Amino acid sequence: MIVIDTTRCTACRGCQTACKQWNSLSAVPTECKGSYENPPDLSYNTYTKIRFNEVDRDGEIRWFFGQHRCMHCADAGCMKACPVPGAITREASGSVVINQQLCTGCKYCVFGCPFDVPRYDRSNAEGFGEDKAFKCTLCFDRQGMGMEPACTKTCPTDALYFTDKGKLGGITAAAKEKGLAVYDGGPLRTNVVFLLEDSATQYGLPAKPAIPTPTFLWRTIMKPVGVIAFVAGVVGLIAHYITIGPKEPDEEGGAAAPSPSPSPGEGGEY
């Protein structure tokens, strides 16, 4: 997993560059918005980006540097939302990975993510065509070859570093001693952990990260409820047919009416 010690980040953006280099992602034109922050946003070919937040603290300028990237949740909103089996998988390393070969471009994951991470772009016509979703893979390919992710490998100040889950307890205990807040996505149990000097929102992180309520209702509650309700409804109708029976017209002229009607089970042609 990755730890991001924000006290050590100098916003050199080496992680952005290393990520692009390893993943062969093309550059995005920069945009001047009165800040060093660039490229403008995550995109299908920008998996990570340092956020610059300039805050006036009693006449003193504070600069908060936060990294916008996939947090690789143990309980991942994108995986919940995705309708295609195998299009988003969790690798042994804990990485949540989109398989663009299977992705159908529905963009459900884009809106299921609590951290606003997956991106798609219609202009991405190279390789897989169009409309595919992209995001950080936690370099699961590098990890598979026994290497750490490109971003942690390149970080010159060790603000970003790669570590085992087992060592996390010691790291967070030490951070708390220094007065830092540990941000691990709460119920989402992210595989990317931030050590924060200030409130999460200063770093562009949601204060209370959670699967979006509508996504949870849609994928976790409604999906089984719908199937159960429909089956129960059909069983109810069959029960009605068997016990109460269909609503037949009253036979005229008494019981002897020679009605040539076939059995009602054959579509009710009367």
Added chain:
Amino acid sequence: MSHHLVKRTTQGERMFHWINMLAFIVLVITGLGLYAKSFFGLTGLFGGVDNSRVIHHWAGIVFIVATVIIFLQWFKDISAPGEDSLGAVIKEYMDPSAKAPPAGKFNAGQKLAGWVAIILAVLMALTGLAMWFPFQLGRGLQQWMYFLHNLGFILFMGFIAIHAYLGTIGVPGTWRAMTKGTVTREWAKKNHPKWDAEEA
């Protein structure tokens, strides 16, 4: 037995209802594939998930157009006040010996069904459009669109189960209104006594 037949539906009503029904079936099959991973195999019927999605979008257009046309055809009939009540209509289905309520062309249940159908169809069309073209509403609202499309689908399936049952085996003699456009005099007398008296 009587050979008297009563005209129940016009050719136009039948045509759009058939378009409607076929589009609905296509929508259900293509949509179920994305509803849950356990139904994903259904996308194979239409040549994979990518094709399935494209067909779902365009079948949705056909469906909403046909549904709105049917709504306009029947708007007057489903808005007309009736002498029967929903309770009496349901009671008759639950107890065949109950006295038939004085239903007009459409009984209270059918009128309700007409409104439920158009409301659900519009809900599905609007939320479906938002899913087809995301990034227009903002994240929060867009997330609710998926939920509402899902909720609308579940309600629609409940509606269609009852509708299909009552339109075929639940009320024998109804289906021919979809095929031939006529019903028997006995059927009319039993199910729509007031309408039958008016038509006679």
